[in-house]
Amino acid sequence: MRTAAWAALALTLLLAAAVRPAAAGCRRRQRTEPVPPEDMYFNHQPAPQKTLEELPKEWDWNNVDGRSMLVPSWNQHIPQYCGSCWLHGTTSMIQDRLKIVKGGIGPDVMLARQVVLNCGAFHGYGQGCDGGDVIDVVRYMKHFGLPDESCQARGGPYSATDHTKYGKAATRCPGEGYCTNCMPLKGKDTCWPVHTPIRYYLSAYGKMDEPGELGMMNEIYHRGPITCSMATHEGFDYGYHHGVARNNPNATDVDHDVEIVGWGEQEDGLKYWLVRNSWGSYFGQLGFFKIERGVNALRMEEGDCWYAIPTWQDEQDVRSGKKEGTMWGIFDKEEAEAIIPEGHRHPHFKHHDGQLAAQHAAPAEGDDDVATSWDGTVGGTYDNTPEDHPDGAVPTQQQAQEAQQALAGVQQVQAQASLRVRPFGAAAEQA
Structure with a gap:
């Protein structure tokens, strides 16, 4: 009996391995329109x-x-398979x-990755669970920002679904695809889009200027982890x-994107990268793996590595009292x-006079799983979505320089807006 069970398990694993190459690719293969230079x-x-000799022999952002x-790791494969390594x-x-950039002050921010799957394809930024690229994520964040995962409603913070769930007639992301809140109002379970969540934008992004070990190490050491593509295979x-x-x-x-967080060297002189995967904490070493460094192992050092510099103005405004949360x-x-x-109507956003937007089909009145809009109208929508309010989407040159300084100077006390941030978790102080 035990032998039969092991044989069945072995057959299952072999079948899984056999279909893996066809399903594993999560990077966009081709674009209908090239990315403008x-x-x-x-x-x-x-x-x-710095030179290789000037850089430390070991560096790990997981141990400073x-x-x-x-922040914690993710799993792109649950609750169902989704080719979203580019996003993760x-x-x-x-x-x-x-x-x-925040100097380690909490709480940690887990970005709403599902928003990019819901909304990005409507702007040509990725193809949802069918693949994408780093440039799709950073361009979306530059223009529209991302809230944190507390914004996501049905299906949890990550449902491994994408824009296709809104139907072929959909031409734009619905408000609830970006940020949602739900409460019982007037005796009915009611959901509505949140148009002004706390959002995080980018003040800069780009690809590594020079491929190879030295450029990657300098970017990681001076400004933080980077995202690189790699070629996976069944053995890995x-x-x-x-x-x-x-x-x-x-x-x-090359069909996978991962985050490189540091590097090290074994006693026998074998150099390696420290890499975070997006396959759950049970993969490898708590979700991380090590791979040879300096030999372009699995094509990781060929130059398809990216950095981005985030901003957190909305969060700072709330911390300082300039803005208030509702x-x-x-x-x-x-x-x-x-x-x-x-129980009353939102004072800032007008309801669409009870009419459904073109991308929504009216649910049946008797559907117990239907979330009503704010005034009790089943299936109601709004004239605009959070994407129509990209406040602060394009930072000024001064904001970009401040963000650059914050990343480059993580060893020093940095000043940003109304908060003074100390490195590595010292408490933030009001200026």
């Missing part, structure tokens, strides 16, 4: 440069003077850099458990005080 970089400034500057590898890098997907993964010259299909988002103090208490 001016969009490939935004406020680009190369990181400071005994403290981690990384990029947002993981950005939210780790956000923690670094199903065979990596621990230690340093070695190069496989037959692995040439059930409908954050507002200036005067606006927040004008909001009428529960």
Whole structure:
């Protein structure tokens, strides 16, 4: 009986491995329109440069003077398979850099990755669960920003679905696809789009100027983790458990994006990268793996590596009291005080006169799983969505320079807006 069980398990694993190559690719294969050259970089400034001899032998953003500057890991594969490594590898890098920019003060921010799957394709930024690229994520964040995961409603923070769930007639992302809140109002379970959540934007992004080990190490050391593409293969997907993964010259299909958080060297002189995957904490070493460094293992050092510099102005405005949080988002103090208490209409956003937007089909009145709009109209929508209010989407040059300084000077006390941020978790103080 035991032998039969093991045989069945072995057959299952073999079948899984057999279909893996067809399903594993999560990077966009081709674009209907090329990315304009001016969009490939935004406020680009190369990181400071040190020689290999000047850089430390080991560096790990998960252990900076005994403290981690990384936020938790994700799993792109649940509750169902979704080819979104491009999204996970990029947002993981950005939210780790956000923690670094903030000097480690909490709470940690987990960006709403589902928003990019819901909304990005409507702007040509990725193809949802069918693949995308780093440039899709950073361009979306530059223009529209991302809220944190507390904005996401049905299906949890990550449902592994994309824009296709809105139907073929959909031409824009509905408000609830970006940020939602739900409460029982007037005796009915009611959901509405939140138009002014706390959002995080980018003041700069770009691809590494020079491929190879030295440029990658300088960017990681001076400004934070980076996102790089790699060529996976069955031996890595199903065979990596621990230690340093070695190069496989037959692995040439670049189909995966990961976050590199540091590097090290074994006693025998074998150099390696420290890499975070997006396959759950049970993969490898708590969700991370090591791979040979300096030999372009699995094509990781070929130059398809990216950085981004996040901004957190909305969060700073709330911390300083400039803006206040409500059930409908954050507002200036005067606006927040004008909001009428529960059960009344939102004072800032007009309802679409009870008519459904073209991308919505009216649900059946008897459907118990239908969330009503704010005034009780089943299936109601709004004239606009959070994407129509991209406040602060394009930072000024001064804001970009401040963000650059914050990342480059993580070893020093930095001043940003109304908060003074100290490195590595010292408490923030009011200026």
